Amino acid sequence: MGFSIKEITYQQKYLIFLSEQEHAGPWFSFKLKGKDLDPIPIILKNIEPTPIYKLVNSRTGLAINRITLDFDIQEYLKKLIKEKRIKPINFKNEHSLIRLYADIFIYPKVPFIISFFTLKNISDYDLIDFSLYFVFDFDINGLEGFDNDTSGYDEDNDIIYQYDHTGLYGGFTTLSKPTNFESCLTTDFSIDHKNLDLSNALFEEKGEILSALQIEFKTLKPGRSFQTAVIISGGFSKEELIDNIIQGKKKAIKYIKQVNRSIKSEQRNLQEAGFIKLNIQEAIDCK
Numbered sequence: 001m002g003f004s005i006k007e008i009t010y011q012q013k014y015l016i017f018l019s020e021q022e023h024a025g026p027w028f029s030f031k032l033k034g035k036d037l038d039p040i041p042i043i044l045k046n047i048e049p050t051p052i053y054k055l056v057n058s059r060t061g062l063a064i065n066r067i068t069l070d071f072d073i074q075e076y077l078k079k080l081i082k083e084k085r086i087k088p089i090n091f092k093n094e095h096s097l098i099r100l101y102a103d104i105f106i107y108p109k110v111p112f113i114i115s116f117f118t119l120k121n122i123s124d125y126d127l128i129d130f131s132l133y134f135v136f137d138f139d140i141n142g143l144e145g146f147d148n149d150t151s152g153y154d155e156d157n158d159i160i161y162q163y164d165h166t167g168l169y170g171g172f173t174t175l176s177k178p179t180n181f182e183s184c185l186t187t188d189f190s191i192d193h194k195n196l197d198l199s200n201a202l203f204e205e206k207g208e209i210l211s212a213l214q215i216e217f218k219t220l221k222p223g224r225s226f227q228t229a230v231i232i233s234g235g236f237s238k239e240e241l242i243d244n245i246i247q248g249k250k251k252a253i254k255y256i257k258q259v260n261r262s263i264k265s266e267q268r269n270l271q272e273a274g275f276i277k278l279n280i281q282e283a284i285d286c287k
Contacts, residue, residue, distance in 0.1 A: 003046050003067060003102050005136070008113065008170070010234025014142030015170035021047045023137035023186060023210055026117055026230075029196050030127040030220070032073060034094065039128060040086060041193045044071065046135070051075045056099070057272045067102040068268060073123055094124040095222075101263045105255060112233040112248030116259045120225040127220040131196060134230050137186050137210040138162040138170045147208040151183035152238070159245055160211045161238070168234065169241040171211070175229040175252050180214040227259075 004021040025046030031039040052075050056068040074096040080086045103116040139146035149162040160181050161171025180198035198214045231248035235241030
């Protein structure tokens with residue numbers, strides 16, 4: 001469970017198609033620090049099984065989709081203990097949830113998609129050396145050309161992109177200035193405890209590649225939030241792609257107040273009864 005983009009088209013041409021779920025969304029890394037807990041390194045992919053991720057509620061509209069998820073720190077630590085990756089922990093009554101709000105704007109006749117991600121630390125733990133990564137395995141022209149993409153990075157606008165010989169481009173940027181970028185063969189992409197920073201390098205050949213951006217944030221303390229947005233678009237030239245994404249970024253700035261009103265609303269933070277049963281059932285199945 002988590003957030004993943006299944007497919008994206010630009011004027012009926014595929015930009016993302018049949019990508020693995022973990023290569024089509026946000027990843028997180030941080031060190032978890034508690035009152036009686038030494039820092040534990042955590043890496044979260046955009047999809048994790050329940051009960052690690054628990055669906056709180058979702059709303060689908062004509063142009064805006066909203067999803068609210070909880071990441072349960074203690075459930076994640078229990079998994080690490082079971083796998084013998086960390087020593088057993090004596091859990092107390094700490095609050096252990098980190099809430100993720102996803103607000104996806106897909107307006108008709110607009111050449112971009114804007115997805116806001118707001119992470120609120122509602123736990124009793126500090127999230128130290130926090131990084132948010134956006135990872136997208138573009139498949140330019142879908143099955144007809146997914147394995148012959150070339151990548152590029154526009155430093156003036158912080159846009160990472162892929163394209164192929166047809167001149168079709170797909171790319172994205174973030175509302176917060178990214179600190180690192182990378183493109184590489186999809187099979188070679190890795191974020192682990194020894195390698196938490198993207199390389200600031202591009203894959204120099206054609207191939208089945210993905211693109212990623214990283215935003216570093218020092219510490220997310222209890223009660224604090226971090227928010228950004230990713231703007232994704234396509235184009236039939238580099239110039240068209242950049243223009244579309246710049247337009248999307250301007251729109252994203254205008255949507256910030258609307259997003260913040262939503263995530264602060266009582267309705268947005270209520271657990272839907274139907275998902276309580278679903279989360280429990282999935283937890284049983286994940287044993």
